[in-house]
Amino acid sequence: MKVRMLLFAVLRDIVGADEREIEVADGVRAIDLWNDLRATHPRIAPYERPPFTAVNQDYVKPETVLHDGDEVAFIPPVSGG
């Protein structure tokens, strides 16, 4: 199945991409994608959990299981206001 991963602000800068279409296995969780990112990006490697995770524009736990077509976003701590 396919999911779309979104990255914002400093995370986008670290990873060097704002969006990725990813082919994943059934049962994959948001945190599994995060761990894949950690493996290749030293600046986030120390972080066992993403700052915030949203699936289809709702905040969720990173252990949330993804489904085909889901849009998963890793979100740095927000600083609006």
Next chain:
Amino acid sequence: MKVRMLLFAVLRDIVGADEREIEVADGVRAIDLWNDLRATHPRIAPYERPPFTAVNQDYVKPETVLHDGDEVAFIPPVSGG
């Protein structure tokens, strides 16, 4: 000695004057002037103490003793803002 009595808002309307020069005896207290007003104005007669009292533009207790030239004000509860 002489003092000046000021009345505002509803108190001025009740008494029918906004200012009075009064000849008083030494040792007179603000509340003595209030009691004089009560004696002649039924709408305030039930009030043993004025709502607020100021002498020379400072809030004081109505038992405050007045001095020659003092300006004593009887002030209805304020409703600004």
Next chain:
Amino acid sequence: MTFLTDDPIDQQALIDAVLRRSDGALALFAGVVRDHHAGKAVESIFYECWRPMAEKEMAKIAAEVAAAYPDAAIAFVHRLGLLHVGEASIVIACASPHREEAFSACREVIERVKKTVPIWKREKGPDGEEWVGWQGQ
């Protein structure tokens, strides 16, 4: 600082008076004439004031709230005379590097003004006019 005015309050002037380059927060409060009070319709309010003492009390409030919130800059003006529904009777502007102080200072000013500043209002509605609050018996 001018604390009393007979004209519509210039909100932007108050904001400009308080906001410094070091401020990240601006809290503003406006008291507005509303169309009802204690179950009665209101058309307008006349604000009467004992000016010299009101100015003195307002200066005292400004100084005391500034002392309590030293990072905040504070300005406020009360309007006097006849005001109609929707018009602001008081506007308070507080700026501060952080929002906590701006909100708290703003709130403190309005609470104190309502307690001690010698201003009184006479409400006018379809049934006539009367002083608000204490009216004797």
Next chain:
Amino acid sequence: MTFLTDDPIDQQALIDAVLRRSDGALALFAGVVRDHHAGKAVESIFYECWRPMAEKEMAKIAAEVAAAYPDAAIAFVHRLGLLHVGEASIVIACASPHREEAFSACREVIERVKKTVPIWKREKGPDGEEWVGWQGQ
């Protein structure tokens, strides 16, 4: 309601949007770009946003705060893009018959926006640019 804008925020439009004839109180909060942060000089801030989710979160905040303060009318807008010192990044206007609700609703909105709305700032100063808060390692 429009929650996001790329242009300077029209504060008066927000006030006009909330103030009803029955309101006696208006509380307004503005977040402003200030000239320092964490000991560093700041010249400007770039606000980045994930628009669809930010709009969704802001609509949720508006609905939840309105439900918590049913007498209050609430409007707020966050500005995006490059802002300089003194410019407002967010303005929140809350009107209510009484001041307690207006203040509380206004405060509640800013606290929630700062917690959940996906907006991030990148500060620029004499020493360069950096994202505020979490930056990885």
